[in-house]
Amino acid sequence: MAVALPMAGVTEDVWIPTACDMCYNGCTVQVHRVDGVAVKIEGIPGVGPNYGKTCAKGLSALMNVYSPNRVQAPMVRTNPQKGVGVDPGWKEISWDEALDLFASKIKAAMDKDPRSILTHTFDRYTYSVAKAFSTAVGSPNVTMGSAGIFCGNGTHPVAFTLTASNEIHDDLKYCNHLLMFGASAGFVGGHNAMGYSVEMQDARQRGMKLTVVDPVLNYAASHADEWIPIRPGTDAAFALAMMREWVIVQDHYDKTFLKRHTNATYLVGADGRYIRDKATNKPLVGIAATGAALPFDQAPSDEAALEGTFTVDGVQATPAFVVFKKHLEPYTAEYASKVTSVPAATITRVAHEVVEAASIGQTIQLEGDTYPLRTAAISWYRGISAHRHAMASGMLMGQLNMLLGAVDVPGGVLNSSSMGPTWRPNLDPDGFIYPGNPLAGHMKPALPRRKVSAPETLELQELFPTSVYARAMLWLGLLEGDKFGLPYKCEVLVTSRGNIMQTSGDPDTMAKAMKTIGFIVSLNPFEDETAAFADLLLPDQHSLERLTPLVGNPNNFTNAASVDESGTWNFQQPVVKVVEKARNWGEVLIDVAFRAGIGPDMNTALNAACHITGEYQLKRDQKYTWEDFSDRWTKSTVGADHGLDYFRKNGYLKDEARLAKYAYPLIHHGGRVPLYLEHFLDAGVAVKAYTDSRDIEWDVSDYSAVMDFQPCLTEKQAPAQFDMWLVNQKLPFMAGTYSAENPLLMDLAKRNSKVFNIGINRATAARKGIVDGDEIWIETPIGKKVKGIARLTEGIHPECASAPGMFGRTTAGNKDAIGKDGSRGVHFNNLVQFTLDRMDTVSAALDSCVKIKISKA
């Protein structure tokens, strides 16, 4: 791939393929290098997963590689006082000294309690190594922190529920009407950001209708057929009213899907639990024609009843769907209108349009099989997840898709990590699917049912039996772990490429939590806010300097190839010379493991975490170079002919086109998905029993088999003068805090006042005497106060103001990103209240409903 094109006076002129690192989608890119200097980045025409396209972030990656503000050498703290803005008194030391110190702290912590070691990163590409390190030390504490605080809590558990995969994506090949709640997928946001944006563009040109429900006219809404402004945190009421419209008013939903592929027909008793067969313990279904009750797997699904009453051994029972339908009754469009501020006629109209577009009952022939064709789907993400009742809202989004029958079929929402010939879901004893992919065999879905136990993890995951993670609870585990029965304190934090001080809620609370940690090692290219708490700061390589195997993987959720499209394998290779003392942080972890005396376990853990097989497995007693490890992992995963040499030469490898049977597995796997969340009931009882036993107030109201709307606490508690919400708005050229470390992207933001300033509805601003460009104060009920510049717009709900992106960096790592004018933007998370009562105790989401008052500065 590297082609020499010498020009006059130029001794080298090459394009080098690699993978982008400016968000975690791993687009395949090529870097133009002239005389050893990287001068341009662009896509490779047609190559996935990004179809040759590159976003503004990817194009800007050059900016930081040559920055003089990078961490230049290993440094140790001399000032014991820690905090953002406090000089750590860094003293330069050698790598040898640094690694010995690092290893000695790991050894000491292991001697005390290995669980006291916490590894944190948002580096998807090296996560397996971080996980292996954590495994080798014997700790369950490895986390991605960051987005798990606001983002995926109402998405991943639902994705598992619907598709036995951790992520879902909409089938833009066949969808004719996409209804999107609080999301940016298809608009340079979400997973496979660029690839999906290309597919979105194709779908829109084909005529797919797009309706966006969001408080802000975001990038998705600005390209949609219709934008429906909604009050923050009320999407659940909208969804419930739509379902009521379909089920109770119109009697228009996919009954066949419910009977064949869900538990809607499973009989439940007065306590909401399944009625089970005495002999087999299988849930029973009622047969409408005979009145008999049979184990679900012995009854013809289409003959099982969705409605009616049955008597089993003298006990009255109804199909679960009866309970589901009854709970929809209060959710009229008029009720939802009061809650959401969306006119009732709009809710009803959208409900009609979507269900009509779904073509319920239609089928399509693909590769010799007959598939249900459901040409409408519901998509959602952070807007749903960043609330006190994230799990409930997310499950309701999933249930909308179930009622349409739009799950893992052409046109619906599809699993996005379980594709490929190795995938098969397993079935639990009640017939429900759960991940069976050997590459994802360690995931934690809600089914099969998990036990609640005394917390062993700093994130208190054991108290979240139906969630996939509990990342937002880290501060609570650090500060109050003993109250929850956690038997140790955090002794060592290893953190790299993730900035928990900036991406958690209120930084003051997070700072207190950070100060409880005995020793912190930060491996970073820049000294960020989290590094302000580090005891040891180690220079990490820039993405254009590092070797990282298997960044792009067709089996990964960031690839998510649609039917007939190919997934892509790619990797990162050094494109420019590494600045003198920077090292690849994955390699550093392996080195430290050997120095700490746990090298053999590190190798075993690397084999397990990376699924390295056969002759490529690392032997326990041998130390491998990063190159050798990378080559083994790559060959084991992609094949003997496709090791590092292949990728160095070719940059990427296109996988085979995805077959319909993998893209649309519903009719092939024979399993079910739970519309009725019976497994939540016992989970809630167990959580309550544990928290009661320790006198902890813990809300279990969302552990319900049917989900209801509940308002966020802010709505109930804020005094009347706090009459607006501040909402956070995603920008396509900002992802993670490191975007705000990039001078080019910050410059782009600042030059565009439409995205840098605080959006306020024009009519609202007029009432408050605020004009475009005014300096304003934003105040919260807990006394947080920040200054911003007003930007007046019709593109925001009248009761809201919007703070875009991930701005307001305090130290910013790269001070050139802040620039000479000193403007940094508003740090939204700084205003978010970080207390237990603001958290979803089912999904561990942190409520980002922030009530504010605004005034002229």
Add this chain to the structure above:
Amino acid sequence: MIQCKVIFAGLIKRVVGTSEMTVTLPAGSTLGDLLADLTARFGQEFEDKILLNGDLANHAVVMIDGDYAREVGGMQARLDRQTPAQVEIVLLGPPLLGG
């Protein structure tokens, strides 16, 4: 009889209190038999960490002579393919999940 060298890595090491041991099992024994034997030695906490509903828990990776147990028969995988058998039991931390 089958001689089985068992290596423990990750969180499970704390539960069993050792990093490796040798177990002797009757001829024809399977992974299920080995795990039952280890449960008898190390108690309910061992089983709770490794098994879910009688099968390998999602986060438990077991390698038998370098092969992933899930791919060679799971709980029914035989242990007499090599003498002595080498079984590595690893408890992994949580998976990477998007966002």
